[in-house]
Amino acid sequence: MKFAVRCLTVVTLVLIAGRYNSAQAQKLFFIFAHGQYASPMQASFKHDYDFGLGAEAGVGIGFGSKTFLTGTIGYSVFKAQIKELGNVTFVPMKLGFRRYFLPANLLFIHADAGVAHIKDKTTNATSSRFSGDVGAGIKLGPFEVGVAYDGFAREEAGYASWLAFKAGWRFGL
Template sequence: MKNAKRFSTLFFAVIAILFSMETKAQEQTKQSEYLNHWRIGFGLNGGIPVKESYNFSLGADARLQYDFTTKTSLAATTGYTHLFSAGDDAGFIPAKLGFKAFLGNQFYVLGEAGGAFGTTKELGNSFLWTPGIGVATKHIDVSLRYENYNDYDTGQISLRLAYGFQL
């Protein structure tokens, strides 16, 4: 009986806290004018290639973003990605331009296209296109994307974890 009373007290305290948090989350300040601004983010990437010639990928990137409105942005991304295999590895520097559209306050879709410039011997350059989805907060950005390298005859599904801030 004593444990049941403690449990019910704890239960109602948790419900009260959650209810007050939800109520507070409903308050919004109306923004009369949206000011265009720049953001920059630095991310770490890990991926699984879709072809059997590579085992996994690791990379790092930097993304410069210009916000047109609170829901639309232009993005420029570059960095380094390394595809690991039992045989010859592949490394490249991607350079992409893209468009990001928010579907709510934090969820977004992103489409990028550009080039992948090979850094390992005989790799060459390739056209690169990347659709993705993600969640962005004030500083944290987590996205899942598919990258296709036309001339490398491979692609990957990659997870990006980034930290960003307004410039």
């Protein structure tokens, strides 16, 4: 059984390397890492939390030179306005798409959806919730700057949402 798994792994890596080698000029794979500042938008979330700070990292796998399937994981902390409320941590894992526009893939739009692990420091409660975002950005060489409307489904009715301002690095392989 272990031999079969190893053989399958080697064959998969050879196929990926061959695909990469034949499409190297198109750069059909990239990794990225962004820092972000989040400004709460939804009324009750905005009333309870001042801002959020966090980071995200992910990969993109291309379907041609303009469209990519992406996978992202992140970590953000939202600062409570009053001490008794407690901070909220947000750890999303999402899949999505990124589409580039203009020559040299200068502008892009993206949409992601997945699940987020939410920890509320007020009650020490943790939960997993639906999370999604949609946004746009600019790629300037290896540097990216973007904005996204992001959030998660709350236990109570509604959606906790924020505007995330992101900046970071993208490396095509």
